Amino acid sequence: MALKIVVLAKQVPDTRNVGKDAMTAEGTVNRSALPAIFNPEDLNALEQALRLKEQNPGSTVGVLTMGPPRAGEIIRQGLYRGADTGWLLTDRLFAGADTLATSYALATAIKKIGDVDIVIGGRQAIDGDTAQVGPQVAQKLGLNQVTYAEEVLSVKDGKATIKRVIDGGVETVEAPLPVVITVNGSAAPCRPQNAKLVMKYKRATCPLERPAEGTAYDSLYEERPYLTLNQWSVADVDGDPAQCGLAGSPTKVKAIKNIVFQAKESKTLTASDADVEGMIKELLEEKIIG
Amino acid sequence: MNNVFVYVEIEGTQVQEVSQELLTKGRKLANELKVELHAVVAGTGIKGKVEEQILPYGVDKLFVFDAPELFPYTSAPHTDILVNLFKEEQPQICLMGATVIGRDLGPRVSSSLTSGLTADCTELEIGEYEDKKNNKVYKDLLYQIRPAFGGNIVATIVNPEHRPQMATVRSGVMQKTVYEGECRKEVVYPEVSKYVSPEAFVVKVLDHHVEAAKHNLKGAPIVVAGGYGMGSKEGFDMLFELAKVLHGEVGGSRAAVDAGFCDHDRQIGQTGVTVHPKVYIACGISGQIQHIAGMQDSGIIISVNSDPDAPINRIADYVIVGTVEEVVPKLIRYYKQNSK
Numbered sequence: 001m002a003l004k005i006v007v008l009a010k011q012v013p014d015t016r017n018v019g020k021d022a023m024t025a026e027g028t029v030n031r032s033a034l035p036a037i038f039n040p041e042d043l044n045a046l047e048q049a050l051r052l053k054e055q056n057p058g059s060t061v062g063v064l065t066m067g068p069p070r071a072g073e074i075i076r077q078g079l080y081r082g083a084d085t086g087w088l089l090t091d092r093l094f095a096g097a098d099t100l101a102t103s104y105a106l107a108t109a110i111k112k113i114g115d116v117d118i119v120i121g122g123r124q125a126i127d128g129d130t131a132q133v134g135p136q137v138a139q140k141l142g143l144n145q146v147t148y149a150e151e152v153l154s155v156k157d158g159k160a161t162i163k164r165v166i167d168g169g170v171e172t173v174e175a176p177l178p179v180v181i182t183v184n185g186s187a188a189p190c191r192p193q194n195a196k197l198v199m200k201y202k203r204a205t206c207p208l209e210r211p212a213e214g215t216a217y218d219s220l221y222e223e224r225p226y227l228t229l230n231q232w233s234v235a236d237v238d239g240d241p242a243q244c245g246l247a248g249s250p251t252k253v254k255a256i257k258n259i260v261f262q263a264k265e266s267k268t269l270t271a272s273d274a275d276v277e278g279m280i281k282e283l284l285e286e287k288i289i290g
Numbered sequence: 291m292n293n294v295f296v297y298v299e300i301e302g303t304q305v306q307e308v309s310q311e312l313l314t315k316g317r318k319l320a321n322e323l324k325v326e327l328h329a330v331v332a333g334t335g336i337k338g339k340v341e342e343q344i345l346p347y348g349v350d351k352l353f354v355f356d357a358p359e360l361f362p363y364t365s366a367p368h369t370d371i372l373v374n375l376f377k378e379e380q381p382q383i384c385l386m387g388a389t390v391i392g393r394d395l396g397p398r399v400s401s402s403l404t405s406g407l408t409a410d411c412t413e414l415e416i417g418e419y420e421d422k423k424n425n426k427v428y429k430d431l432l433y434q435i436r437p438a439f440g441g442n443i444v445a446t447i448v449n450p451e452h453r454p455q456m457a458t459v460r461s462g463v464m465q466k467t468v469y470e471g472e473c474r475k476e477v478v479y480p481e482v483s484k485y486v487s488p489e490a491f492v493v494k495v496l497d498h499h500v501e502a503a504k505h506n507l508k509g510a511p512i513v514v515a516g517g518y519g520m521g522s523k524e525g526f527d528m529l530f531e532l533a534k535v536l537h538g539e540v541g542g543s544r545a546a547v548d549a550g551f552c553d554h555d556r557q558i559g560q561t562g563v564t565v566h567p568k569v570y571i572a573c574g575i576s577g578q579i580q581h582i583a584g585m586q587d588s589g590i591i592i593s594v595n596s597d598p599d600a601p602i603n604r605i606a607d608y609v610i611v612g613t614v615e616e617v618v619p620k621l622i623r624y625y626k627q628n629s630k
Binding site (some may be wrong): 013015020081097098099100103123127128129130131132133134135136138139140144145147148161165166167168169170171172173174176185186248249251252253254255256257266267268269270271273276277280281283284288289290 | 299301304362364365366369389390391393394395396397398400401402404405406407408409410419421433434437439443444445446447448449450451452492493494495496497498499500501502536537548554555560561568569589590592598603604606608609610611612613616617618621624625627628629
């Protein structure tokens with residue numbers, strides 16, 4: 001059966017590569033110094049979606065993301081790998097959202113997209129590591145959820161069979177569509193970008209990504225409507241501003257503390273035989289090791 | 291009304307350790323707030339088998355939901371139980387394990403109740419919060435403390451207006467202790483059909499397979515941990531050798547796990563296992579806060595690193611400046627020579 005699949009994807013700062021230059025003189029994180037990347041587990045989810053599209057002729061895959069205009073890059077990255085379309089939720093009213101307000105925004109957009117069979121995203125994003133948005137989107141849409149998925153084994157007769165990794169084991173579950181699935185980083189990696197698709201979509205942008213004075217490609221945008229990506233505001237998805245962004249977030253940040261390790265009195269040794277043996281003897285004498 | 295709730299997780303009829311750890315913490319929070327500690331457990335054929343694994347941790351009232359198809363866990367029935375129970379009981383705090391189950395259930399419940407949820411807390415405290423914008427002071431809020439932004443900061447999160455204040459905590463972060471004080475130990479067995487609609491059972495578990503852990507990293511007295519600096523999967527072989535002679539276990543940092551140097555279930559840190567060994571030997575680990583969060587309560591910390599300024603050195607008792615290739619074989623050799 002043909003499936004309508006929406007992939008939830010987030011543009012995140014690459015927190016795995018926070019180097020010394022990514023810290024300001026005051027010791028805070030300089031977010032602008034970090035490269036913005038496609039959240040890694042969302043790529044695993046995209047791969048599962050693209051496989052389902054191949055197995056089920058007539059299916060479509062769309063990438064839904066929320067962020068500032070530059071997050072349009074996430075949709076392009078999806079198109080380069082085989083997605084058919086995408087939507088960028090962008091509005092100042094969406095800013096400052098915790099997971100609940102984020103899932104509200106995504107759920108309203110999914111309702112607007114309409115008739116979705118599978119919503120699939122990464123288990124969690126590396127800038128928050130909360131794993132909450134998937135289940136919260138499912139709840140807001142009143143859909144079933146399957147988290148920690150390793151592989152979508154098959155979709156037939158209106159049911160998805162999914163292998164998932166649980167604490168200390170594995171599980172296979174069967175869930176009726178429509179369903180929300182979150183995918184682990186240990187699932188199959190995403191296919192690389194396809195050169196032909198890169199050529200086709202490299203000029204694709206959201207209207208807000210284009211400079212106000214126009215670009216050299218304005219005539220191209222008129223000829224090829226697929227180069228104008230969907231861009232939705234709170235009003236476009238009929239969202240309630242009180243449930244979006246900071247206003248719609250029950251959690252508040254009371255304090256942020258940069259990490260300062262309490263320095264211990266430590267002994268610094270070299271790798272010399274005398275130093276290493278000395279330490280071992282000390283630990284043995286004090287019965288710290290047996 | 292207004293009590294502290296802990297969702298108790300089970301595998302078959304075995305109560306999970308993380309839940310007992312949370313009950314211990316929940317008891318402390320309840321005492322500080324002068325309210326009761328309540329626990330809720332749901333499964334199949336658990337009546338008479340789980341109560342004694344839960345009550346000793348200071349539970350005033352335990353709700354046992356026992357019905358077919360509540361085990362293995364699926365999202366919707368357990369969500370229904372908590373949501374409907376919480377509508378009746380109006381707890382102020384709800385704690386659950388930051389396990390696969392807790393991280394599946396918690397967000398679904400929080401979204402249903404429009405309450406805030408903080409994942410993977412490393413500390414929980416009670417304190418006040420001043421909302422300067424609205425000039426309002428909130429007393430006795432739950433401080434949900436966790437590393438954020440890839441572990442580069444520690445954030446204290448509060449939920450001033452919404453109840454329950456929900457938090458998940460990983461296994462091993464809190465320590466379990468049988469409660470010595472007074473508590474009511476009441477047990478009730480509510481009728482499941484009053485809480486769960488039949489439509490909730492649509493997701494079917496076709497196959498459920500759980501194995502006992504392959505190692506005892508969490509309880510090991512000596513942990514040898516490797517980071518990205520080990521360079522390869524083969525590099526980890528010498529850590530297994532060192533762990534073997536010391537009768538310890540091997541763990542890895544997130545970077546090492548991501549690079550495929552060691553198995554995922556050996557990851558130490560905020561998003562892995564938390565350990566409290568007598569001796570922690572960090573080899574080629576720079577010491578991101580997420581890693582530190584999982585091992586900082588170790589007794590003696592030894593850091594082997596070629597970078598004398600590696601952040602982990604600040605919390606180490608012994609810093610050996612040198613390459614792991616040079617130092618680890620020496621540790622093995624001199625331990626063998628000097629121990630009996």
